[in-house]
Amino acid sequence: MKLILTADVPNLGAPGDIVEVKDGYGRNYLLPRSLAITATRGAEKQVASIKRSQQARQIRDLGHAKEVAGQLGDLSVTVKAKSAGDSGRLFGSVTTADIVDAVRAAGGPALDRRAVDVPQIKTTGSHAVTVRLHPEVTAELQVAVVAQ
Template identity: 65%
Template sequence: MKLILTTEVSGLGAPGDVVEVKDGYGRNYLVPRGFAIRWTRGAESQIASIKKARAAREIRDLGSAQEVAGRLGGLKVRLATRAGEAGRLFGSITTGDIAEAVKSAGGPQLDRRRIVIDNAIKSVGTHRVSVRLHPEVVANLDVEVVAG
């Protein structure tokens, strides 16, 4: 099955890429969740607009991605949230919360979809998250969660 990706799918491609996948994977997973649309001659024209939108959001090249990674490495990100007496949070920290905290700490504007949280952040303390800035550049960021 031939599809056009509308969002980044790990191990498959980036928005605007035309990919060939098994019928079941495309029909039962990618298309219903909005990760891809069926490829047709008419949909081919949408590829340009998808790639243009991606280029506006994406960091331009490897050099600028490495520069942003350096800025993120030296950044102190602190997030204040509600927590119980034992340090357990009411809810959890999301990628959107982290993107806002980075921006308010003086860091660059990050797309929340580029932030990867390995283990759910549900307690007070320092947690490490990864930021995929470029296919070749991944920055690690320490986020300090405090009760507030």
């Protein structure tokens, strides 16, 4: 089955790539999750726009990724949780969008929320978050979660 990827799929490709996959993998995993679209002549014309939008969000090169990683290492990021119990347990959890907004508010670079790997954060305190900036560069970010 010939598909065009619309999102980054580990071990398969990046958005805009035209890939050949087994029928079951495409029908049961990639298409229902909107990770790919079927490759038709009209869809292949959309590849250019998909790649342009990806490049606008992507870190330019390895040097730029290392520069952004240095900026993230120097940041002090605080996320304000909506509510928490007496023991510091949150009612809900901290999402990737919350962390991206907190980094931007702290004066950091604009990050893509899909590049942020957040463990399930359900308590107040300091937590480590991993940011994938480039295939060769990841940054560790310390996030302080406080209750409002």
